[in-house]
Amino acid sequence: MRTTQRDGTVVVIGAGPFGLSAAAHLLARGVPTRTFGDPMASWRDAMPRGMLLKSTPAASAIDAPRPGHTLVDYCEAAGEQRYESDWDVVPVETFTRYGEWFQRRLVPDLERDRVVSVDLRPRGGFEVKLDSGEVCAARAVVVATGLTGCAYVPPELARAASDGPSPGAAVSHSSQHRDPARFAGRDLLVVGAGQSALETAVLAAEAGAASVRVVARGRRAVGFGAPPDHQPRLRPESPFGRAWSLYGMTYHADAFRRLPGPVRHELVRRVLGPLGAWWLRERFTGRVGVTQGVRVLGARTVADGRVRLTTSDGPGLEADHIIAATGYRPDLAALDFLGPGLRAALARTGTSPHLGPGYRSSVPGLHFTGLSAAATYGPVMRFVVGTQYASHRLATALARPSPHPPPHGSSGEVRGRWGRG
Template sequence: MNASASARTRRNLPVAVIGAGPYGLSTAAHLRARGVPTRVFGEPMVSWSAHMPAGMLLKSTPVASNIDAPQPGHGLLDYCLATGEKRYESDWDIVPVETFTRYGRWFRRELVPDLEQVRVVAVDRRRGGGFEVKLDSGDVCVARSVVVATGLSGFAYVPPVLGAAVPDGPTPTGPVSHSSQHPDPARLAGREVAVVGAGQSALETAVLAAEAGAASVRVVARGRTAVGFGAPPDRQPRFRPESPFGRAWSLYALTYHAGAYRHLPAPVRHDLVRRVLGPLGAWWLRERFAGRVSVTQGHAVRRVALAGGGRVRLELDGGAAVEADHVIAATGYRVDLAAMGFLGPALRASLARSGRTPAPMLGPDFQSSAPGLFFTGLPAAASYGPLMRFVVGTEYASPRVARAAAHT
């Protein structure tokens, strides 16, 4: 077979999209709109339904909570109008996670109806070009390109000092867990809980535990400044440009010029991903937090010891200590290619990393150093910035990924 015939054959193969959260569904919708054969694998919105606590509210405003589609009529407000749900449209409207999950499943039914709810177990290069995607059903999909859109899956981060106390891994029934393991805060009722962290996840996890009847809740934050909350819509700076995250020049640049981000030096990119839109609670959480949750700040956890009666003792720097029945690490997520076990060892080893991090280094249009292998959503943050940590990033990423994957 000559080169041109081989290229035509490859173009007849589908693009495989792994993941059915906002980024996977959005990318698939854009591919289909281009007429590209596409197969999409995963359980729709599973991270939102299985790993977010009941009663959680989105920090993003409604306008920043739209899953991008190739045609109008598929935003959050469109879903509310189509189903008769309460309308969420102003910056004062706070979106419940349950509503957003239903919206994502509606988006899937409208634009990705033939989603295959199977798990991808292996992805390897195929001799002659393209990829071989093995499914847990036993089937094999031969694809011309692959888009990894697995969201937060496998990236829950527990600091080593906390992980050392649970060598078999964090669990909601053990002494230490991760915040993603508590979809039902009511299970914490009657317990003394310590939450390690200072971001939205930590502060909201603490509030939900307190409201669910926990005996006491304490946030342990290493920062020396007070636990902070954002400004409400009517207190945003007036003379700075608008962005989905608030009024600020930096937020505007990161939102609308994400393509330039990957040209920054690696240390600068990684520092910005950590700091921008970092540890800060939503403005609407402040009132619920005050008086319900205690705070120990300015102390890092140095050691975790199991005390009598199944209690956990956090030994902090400076000689301070906190005891609780259970410790929750609300310490976020860190992308690590090693956690993507479905990528074949040879394929994974061939991928260029972003600086000294274990995250993939991406080139134009979110393509990795392995031609035809794309990453979108959180794994793209090291290359394209903190915008990729939020649903609103689908507007930037999905059309570009689809355009590039269509031409592989």
């Protein structure tokens, strides 16, 4: 086991858009930084071939500390098709290559070692253990692990897969399917009403699935957004469309942080919720069946290896496989590399860390960005465009460390110097 002592170092865990953006800003400010992760791994390995980004090209730029690193800049440098208009739709493969290019230019010393554990040191700071056997000291740690470990399958569906949701079981999660062609000739049910569900269903149908049906739960109804020329003109622009609420949540996330916890949680759940992209409607209509406004009661295997989905509406639906396109839910329990003592010391808002200014948690020196920050800073943290708000604020906080409040307890909402929980 090798031990390195560089107490002034900041460690960034994660090499997706939020991790790379945070690391680039820290390095640009001269902060000694080590970044660990597989660049763009979730985008490369957990998104289906042929997927197109719902976000516009401008909202798909990873925030950089200096000009010249947008998606358009990458396309020009690589000699690829330019994506710059709100009418342009970006392939996931292009976006993945863009993120890898961003990494090579701005975070060139990225280390692909996996972080095994992070623990508090007795005299302050952190001890970070790697799968290579190295143990390094860090004065601060930034957790930017994105979607890793956050795939959510409702319990009423998960029970149908005895060994857990997987492509070979009766039920899987949408993130477990890279190749839609695996469903050729099969009957498929997709549970969900958001972009992931609708696009998964379309890609499977286009790849030759025998039949595909989307099941939208509860009050959800399958719908699609408005194209760029149908946006309201008298409302401010945001990366998500023209609306005062979207503008505020995008550019004033610190104000969102000060809302009461139950209000924040409801807004994160509801705002920018299940809705297909405008460009998907034509491909969806007439190709995918829809059952909507039902409550899913459970799923079980039946004869011939098929699976039956039981709903509140009628006798149920049968298929060869069920995909839960039910999104991602951040959960501190999934971050098992954080030592038990460290997790116990974290103040929480729901199942996420409660954060203060500069994206810092209640544990001095431990920061979170990306999906884990959404419960505090709002739904913009679920999207790449959130790097524009988060990264320079996080880097500023770490470049000029300010006194941290003492750690709070691990449950409930926090009240105090950070504003209302």
